[in-house]
Amino acid sequence: MPGDSMAATPKGPQKVRIDYNIDKPTYDQFVRLCSSKCYAPQVAVERMMKKFVESGGQF
Numbered sequence: 001m002p003g004d005s006m007a008a009t010p011k012g013p014q015k016v017r018i019d020y021n022i023d024k025p026t027y028d029q030f031v032r033l034c035s036s037k038c039y040a041p042q043v044a045v046e047r048m049m050k051k052f053v054e055s056g057g058q059f
Contacts, residue, residue: 034041
């Protein structure tokens with residue numbers, strides 16, 4: 001049937017690369033804490049950003 005080969009498949013979430021300058025001691029401590037809690041640092045940052053947005057800019 002026409003159009004069957006053009007069926008849209010759902011796309012996964014798009015990812016955006018961010019770049020920030022963070023002082024080394026703060027970054028190292030953050031990475032150590034993430035490791036101790038079994039979180040990847042990017043997952044922790046993503047969750048914090050989501051929480052910040054959902055709360056209207058409040059932590």
